[in-house]
Amino acid sequence: MSPEHDSDRADLGHPDPEFDPHALNQEDFLNEVHSFEFWFQAVEGYLRDRPYGHAEGEQSSPVGVADLGQSEKDSLITTLCNYCVGETAALEGASGMIAIAPNRHSKIFLATQVADEARHLEVFLHRLRDLGIANPEAEIERRANPTLLVFKRRLLELVRSGDWSAALLAQNVILESMEHSAFMVHAATADPVTAEILDGVMKDERRHLGFGENDLGRLLADHPGNRARLAGIRGELDGLVLAVFSRAADDLATDRSMRADMGREYLETMDRLGLV
Amino acid sequence: MNNQASTDPITQAVTTEEPRRTFELEDRGFREVPKKWRKFYRHWEGEDDWLGPNEIICPVCKVVIRSKRELRVGDRLYCMPCMSRMVVVEAQDGSLATEVIY
Numbered sequence: 001m002s003p004e005h006d007s008d009r010a011d012l013g014h015p016d017p018e019f020d021p022h023a024l025n026q027e028d029f030l031n032e033v034h035s036f037e038f039w040f041q042a043v044e045g046y047l048r049d050r051p052y053g054h055a056e057g058e059q060s061s062p063v064g065v066a067d068l069g070q071s072e073k074d075s076l077i078t079t080l081c082n083y084c085v086g087e088t089a090a091l092e093g094a095s096g097m098i099a100i101a102p103n104r105h106s107k108i109f110l111a112t113q114v115a116d117e118a119r120h121l122e123v124f125l126h127r128l129r130d131l132g133i134a135n136p137e138a139e140i141e142r143r144a145n146p147t148l149l150v151f152k153r154r155l156l157e158l159v160r161s162g163d164w165s166a167a168l169l170a171q172n173v174i175l176e177s178m179e180h181s182a183f184m185v186h187a188a189t190a191d192p193v194t195a196e197i198l199d200g201v202m203k204d205e206r207r208h209l210g211f212g213e214n215d216l217g218r219l220l221a222d223h224p225g226n227r228a229r230l231a232g233i234r235g236e237l238d239g240l241v242l243a244v245f246s247r248a249a250d251d252l253a254t255d256r257s258m259r260a261d262m263g264r265e266y267l268e269t270m271d272r273l274g275l276v
Numbered sequence: 277m278n279n280q281a282s283t284d285p286i287t288q289a290v291t292t293e294e295p296r297r298t299f300e301l302e303d304r305g306f307r308e309v310p311k312k313w314r315k316f317y318r319h320w321e322g323e324d325d326w327l328g329p330n331e332i333i334c335p336v337c338k339v340v341i342r343s344k345r346e347l348r349v350g351d352r353l354y355c356m357p358c359m360s361r362m363v364v365v366e367a368q369d370g371s372l373a374t375e376v377i378y
Binding site: 019021022029030032033034038041042045046206207209210211213214217220221268272 | 307308309310311312313314316335336337339343344351352353354355356357358359360361376378
């Protein structure tokens, strides 16, 4: 790491010690948080010295793998394969959305999201190799949850159709909520390396799902007539979401209270957006 | 956190009779935003954690949002980690809560 990384030179400069982010006007706030510079300084804070999502010292010896029983290891491989399906969907979805985003801020934000999703895919593929999977692509094809594949296909149809609000709902609200919830529940019981990887991924997901909810919320506030149509799309995708949650919970052997936690965030988001 | 005089420019809330307490924020190890803003946020640390009078949980991403000033109904806050804007409201049980503003 070069010395310049330790300086404050690039820290979105507010030399005034009285500076308070809560005092920004909305436009300045949105300019700031959608910027590439904000993203860069945020991820540098928690990913520096964590190649493949975990601390360097743990890289050459995949801590935790030797301690896993065969059944536990097999479940983890299945779960990681499905994370790869979800992250591939998010990568393809977010990259396709750049072309249909209605303004430059959204395009720039989505470009940072594409980088995040590519990193997620890479770290999960790397973790699969840690677990002894020589050909992760073949393993993903073998273990992919068919319902998740249906969701991915539908998401990409919405993106290709050029329907910004529907794509935003499916990608940045529904898919991101599903992923964040699954990662949160999994991280609570995962081996240390997988938990550290998931922790870093969840920090990224906060931005993605926040962008989705807030951008869609503003859109619905400006065009309330869209609400019924989007609620219909939500209804169409709900069955897939529930099936994906259920299968993920089975793979993770989660107890009843944790299963409830997995769906709660998604339902709360839909409630706030009025998509009920 | 130490009380100190401050001119926190947070949006003025409904006036109440009691003067607001002010707080000196320290970095609590939050790394998800650029350095200058890190002290305004922290992670919730579980069952044994508690919120100070200048803190509230973001309803979207569950990060703890912090202000230099005691929070009151009507204050507007930003959650930079998830890009949400919200207003402080009174919950049914009388405690402070937040509503997202789109």
